[in-house]
Amino acid sequence: EQPSPTNKEPEKMPGGLPLIGHMLKFGKNPFDYMTLLRSKLGEIGEFRLFHQQMVLLTGPEGNEAFFRAPDDQLDQNEAYKVMTPIFGKGVVFDAPPHIKDQQLKMLMPVLRDKPMRTYSKVIVQEVEEAIKDWGDSGEVDILEFMKQLTIYTSSHCLLGNEFRYELNEEFAHLYHDLENGMHPLAFIFPYLPIPILRRRDKARVRLQELVTAIIEKRAQKTEKSDDAFQMLIDVRYDDGSPLSPHEITGLLIGTLFAGHHTTAGTAAWITLELARNPKYMDKVLQEFDTLYGHEGEVTFQSLREIPVFERVIKEVLRLHPPLIFLIRKVAKDLKFKDYIIKAGKYVCVSPRVSHRIPEIFPDPEKFDPERFTKERQEDAIPFSWVAFGGGRHKCSGNAFAMLQLKAIYAILLRRYKFELVGTPESYQDDYKQMVVQPGSPCMVRYTKRGNIKQTATASKDTVANTVTKLNCFKIDIDMDLCQGHANCMAEAPEIFQVDDKGKLSILQDTPNNTLLKKAQAAAEYCPTSAIKIIQD
Ligand code: HEM
Numbered sequence: 001e002q003p004s005p006t007n008k009e010p011e012k013m014p015g016g017l018p019l020i021g022h023m024l025k026f027g028k029n030p031f032d033y034m035t036l037l038r039s040k041l042g043e044i045g046e047f048r049l050f051h052q053q054m055v056l057l058t059g060p061e062g063n064e065a066f067f068r069a070p071d072d073q074l075d076q077n078e079a080y081k082v083m084t085p086i087f088g089k090g091v092v093f094d095a096p097p098h099i100k101d102q103q104l105k106m107l108m109p110v111l112r113d114k115p116m117r118t119y120s121k122v123i124v125q126e127v128e129e130a131i132k133d134w135g136d137s138g139e140v141d142i143l144e145f146m147k148q149l150t151i152y153t154s155s156h157c158l159l160g161n162e163f164r165y166e167l168n169e170e171f172a173h174l175y176h177d178l179e180n181g182m183h184p185l186a187f188i189f190p191y192l193p194i195p196i197l198r199r200r201d202k203a204r205v206r207l208q209e210l211v212t213a214i215i216e217k218r219a220q221k222t223e224k225s226d227d228a229f230q231m232l233i234d235v236r237y238d239d240g241s242p243l244s245p246h247e248i249t250g251l252l253i254g255t256l257f258a259g260h261h262t263t264a265g266t267a268a269w270i271t272l273e274l275a276r277n278p279k280y281m282d283k284v285l286q287e288f289d290t291l292y293g294h295e296g297e298v299t300f301q302s303l304r305e306i307p308v309f310e311r312v313i314k315e316v317l318r319l320h321p322p323l324i325f326l327i328r329k330v331a332k333d334l335k336f337k338d339y340i341i342k343a344g345k346y347v348c349v350s351p352r353v354s355h356r357i358p359e360i361f362p363d364p365e366k367f368d369p370e371r372f373t374k375e376r377q378e379d380a381i382p383f384s385w386v387a388f389g390g391g392r393h394k395c396s397g398n399a400f401a402m403l404q405l406k407a408i409y410a411i412l413l414r415r416y417k418f419e420l421v422g423t424p425e426s427y428q429d430d431y432k433q434m435v436v437q438p439g440s441p442c443m444v445r446y447t448k449r450g451n452i453k454q455t456a457t458a459s460k461d462t463v464a465n466t467v468t469k470l471n472c473f474k475i476d477i478d479m480d481l482c483q484g485h486a487n488c489m490a491e492a493p494e495i496f497q498v499d500d501k502g503k504l505s506i507l508q509d510t511p512n513n514t515l516l517k518k519a520q521a522a523a524e525y526c527p528t529s530a531i532k533i534i535q536d
Pocket of ligand 1 (some may be wrong): 076104107111255256258259260262263266317321322323326327386387388389390392393394395396397398400401
């Protein structure tokens with residue numbers, strides 16, 4: 001039977017070896033291999049890893065098809081099976097779809113607008129603590145420093161005081177054993193009886209014992225903690241039942257894992273890119289100095305409007321997205337333009353390859369944060385910039401990650417300046433890790449800055465400051481993208497309401513112009529860009 005012109009199978013990469021397919025070339029450098037595939041076959045093409053047929057989609061349209069597909073068509077669980085022994089059986093990727101959905105939704109209040117206000121204080125405190133012995137100058141491995149710092153900030157915000165202060169040392173060992181459990185062998189044989197996987201399983205058991213003890217202790221107290229841990233103790237499934245200690249442990253570990261190396265690698269790359277682009281280092285220093293000076297208070301509110309530094313973060317994540325490819329298993333045939341991707345294959349997208357398409361991001365290798373100014377907006381095409389993924393499974397921790405990065409640098413850069421120790425080209429991404437980070441060692445030199453005067457209290461370059469002469473406007477929500485973060489409700493409660501389960505309702509479709517500023521702020525701060533303001 002001849003395939004119809006609109007039902008073609010994706011073209012295949014040449015050169016696959018018997019049994020292993022294209023594994024050697026892909027494994028050596030997945031980014032180079034995916035770039036080669038795009039240059040040979042275009043936005044859709046197939047390759048083989050052992051017996052698995054993998055279809056790579058790149059570019060905004062391919063990304064959109066991937067991210068918008070429902071879960072029963074593109075299945076995430078298969079791709080993350082290696083996490084089951086770590087998160088636990090029946091938790092997230094190992095849970096039936098209706099339970100997984102509810103568990104992921106339960107994480108939303110933890111990462112929503114309101115708790116973020118407490119987290120910013122904690123992060124500032126942790127950064128000050130981490131650099132207190134740095135002295136006037138010295139050298140530091142910036143990746144190791146950021147890994148250590150972000151495990152403290154995340155565990156403090158999410159797990160709470162008991163783990164951060166009373167159990168800190170034991171927790172560090174347990175976390176280390178769990179991390180090591182993401183061994184390549186575990187992808188194929190998750191329960192192989194080798195020491196490294198045995199240690200992983202022992203650590204998981206011990207962590208659950210500690211979590212259970214804290215739940216019991218907290219139940220005796222009259223005063224409630226306001227960390228993520230407590231929210232997970234209090235949350236309920238749709239049928240009214242609470243999460244078990246096993247599930248709470250799994251969700252807490254899952255959140256830490258999702259956010260740790262991703263944020264640490266990005267934080268390290270920010271220092272490295274700023275150090276090799278002194279022009280932007282000066283701009284960023286000027287912005288932070290204006291906002292905070294030497295001692296100005298770094299608050300949640302003040303961290304929201306740092307446009308120059310936000311563009312730097314976006315550019316760092318364009319060039320160095322820590323997750324360079326995302327995978328799903330095709331459960332029901334997926335159509336993409338004239339092609340059909342058959343059930344049973346795997347389909348993947350690559351933020352890193354998509355971020356280097358010159359027609360979208362001209363001169364793609366150049367570090368140029370100005371790409372994201374309102375005048376240039378090179379990421380205006382939906383799904384062109386996808387460092388946090390997209391659609392219903394877009395990173396739900398993206399606002400927390402941005403907050404952490406901004407708070408870390410607001411403190412670090414008011415105290416120290418940074419320079420590279422090696423040549424600029426010697427700092428490269430390391431593809432051997434599942435989460436790509438700069439290769440080690442990653443040394444930089446720091447020097448203490450003098451006393452800086454704060455010269456202003458707020459930046460002017462924000463959408464919220466846009467002046468308009470119109471009388472009313474319309475709100476358009478892309479419900480596929482809404483994850484229920486509730487930032488919109490915090491900005492414009494007259495227009496947006498998000499219930500405890502994260503469901504958004506619009507109270508006014510065409511609000512009066514007096515609410516425009518608030519609505520624009522809601523759109524600006526929506527972590528999934530689900531809100532559009534239409535003025536005509
Ligand atoms: C999902 C990137 C930080 C929690 C994702 C996805 C990406 C991503 C690309 C989508 C995965 C997929 O579609 O298969 C990043 C980057 C980060 C970051 C680049 C830092 C710079 C964080 C933090 C947290 C977090 C700090 C939590 C504290 C999550 C969760 C998901 C997720 C829970 C799963 C969402 C779902 O499936 O509904 N992240 N992430 N991430 N991320 Fe992040």
